[in-house]
Amino acid sequence: MKIANLDGRAVVITPDGVIDVAAASGGRFPASPDACVAHVAQIRDWLATDQPAKDPTVTLATLEADAARLGPPVTAPSQIFAIGLNYRDHSTETGLALPDEPLVFTKFPSSLAGPTADIPLPTPTCDWEVELVVVIAEGGRDIPADKALDHVAGFCVGQDISERTGQMAGRPPQFSLAKSHPAFAPIGPWITTPDELDDPADLTLTCTLDGDIVQQGRTRDLIFDVPTLISHLSRVCELRPADLIFTGTPSGVGYARTPARYLTPGSTLRSAITGLGELRNRCTSTGRGSAP
Ligand code: ZN
Numbered sequence: 312m313k314i315a316n317l318d319g320r321a322v323v324i325t326p327d328g329v330i331d332v333a334a335a336s337g338g339r340f341p342a343s344p345d346a347c348v349a350h351v352a353q354i355r356d357w358l359a360t361d362q363p364a365k366d367p368t369v370t371l372a373t374l375e376a377d378a379a380r381l382g383p384p385v386t387a388p389s390q391i392f393a394i395g396l397n398y399r400d401h402s403t404e405t406g407l408a409l410p411d412e413p414l415v416f417t418k419f420p421s422s423l424a425g426p427t428a429d430i431p432l433p434t435p436t437c438d439w440e441v442e443l444v445v446v447i448a449e450g451g452r453d454i455p456a457d458k459a460l461d462h463v464a465g466f467c468v469g470q471d472i473s474e475r476t477g478q479m480a481g482r483p484p485q486f487s488l489a490k491s492h493p494a495f496a497p498i499g500p501w502i503t504t505p506d507e508l509d510d511p512a513d514l515t516l517t518c519t520l521d522g523d524i525v526q527q528g529r530t531r532d533l534i535f536d537v538p539t540l541i542s543h544l545s546r547v548c549e550l551r552p553a554d555l556i557f558t559g560t561p562s563g564v565g566y567a568r569t570p571a572r573y574l575t576p577g578s579t580l581r582s583a584i585t586g587l588g589e590l591r592n593r594c595t596s597t598g599r600g601s602a603p
Contacts, residue, residue: 312355313371314347314465315501316382316425321347323358324374324501328365335363345385349552351448351464351504374500378591382425384467384502385446388553391418391496392544393442393471395486397534397559404567413535413543416486418471418496418557426468426499426590430574431597433492436475437574440560441518441582443530444469445537446502450551459541462550465502466511468584470518470592471557472496475566475573498555500588508586512536516561519581520574528561 313324314332321344323330332354333342339357340350347354357363374381395414396402402409424430430437448464477489490496505511518526530536535543540556565572574580576596583589 312351312358312504312507313501314344314351314354314384314504315374315499316344316384316386317369317380319382320344323354324371325365326371328367329369330358330363330365344382345387345553348385348446348464348502349448351502355504375588378427378500381427381500383423383498385498385553385555386423387420388555389551390548390554391420391557392540392555393418393486393490393557394535394540394559398528398532398561399534400528400532400562401560401564404562404564409534413540415544416490419487419491422491422493422496424494424497426497426588428494428497428592429595430472430494430497430580430592431492431595432574432576433597434474434476435573435575436566437594438473438475438565439518439520439525439574439580439582440471440473440564441516441526441584442469442471442557442560443514443516443584444498445541445556445558447550447554447556448552450549450554452545452549454541454545454550456538456542459538460505462541463505463537465504466508466584466587467498467502468500468582468587468590469496469498469555469557470580470582470590471560472574494592496557497590497592499590503587514587515585517583518563521578525565526561526563530558532561533558
């Protein structure tokens with residue numbers, strides 16, 4: 312099942328039409344995309360049982376071609392976790408040692424944006440990081456790894472846009488603010504439930520900048536896989552419905568290149584994961600000059 316935020320309302324997307332979850336269920340399910348995430352299993356059962364009518368004017372194909380009506384499939388999670396250095400080849404390119412346990416930071420929720428949102432660049436040193444994003448359905452504490460996937464609503468594509476000057480400036484450096492500028496966390500285009508994927512543990516991620524493939528990786532190469540991350544995080548923080556986990560990026564980021572390459576106003580970033588869809592984001596100027 313693919314569940315999306317269409318004009319601010321939760322919809323299920325199918326090849327032959329969309330279903331407004333709240334309207335078609337007579338209010339049994341909420342209209343809020345965030346609230347629906349906790350109910351994905353029940354929504355799937357309802358679809359199979361009731362077979363509600365679809366709006367055939369909006370289909371999977373029309374939304375793939377024109378995703379501008381889609382907002383982020385989760386808009387205001389209580390927590391966004393992000394994991395640094397979670398692919399061996401990315402750790403190598405940064406020159407940093409492999410972490411012994413997940414390296415966790417946050418992207419503040421106000422940085423979320425939709426799958427075709429423009430990304431204003433606050434400095435000339437903004438970088439790309441395509442990532443698999445996990446969406447939590449049922450929360451909890453102390454979730455064991457072998458039960459972790461039971462807590463997952465689905466997956467989507469994410470970009471962990473990173474302003475490298477601010478990220479590296481401190482001693483020690485701190486990541487969260489420099490990764491939380493407006494629209495620095497585009498996600499989408501929708502949430503895909505795990506049952507739609509042949510192997511949720513082996514998905515191919517691709518990031519393309521102005522037609523150049525700059526990143527290509529596979530989630531089977533994650534150092535800490537999704538169950539391990541959920542178990543690790545929930546030992547400290549209670550996970551809540553609609554929480555997001557950015558799971559880390561493979562190699563090919565701009566600042567590790569020689570010479571370094573960064574996003575520029577006018578450039579187009581395409582971020583895709585097999586089975587999950589694609590983000591298409593255009594970079595713009597902030598219109599207020601470089602950040603201090
Ligand atoms: Zn990242």
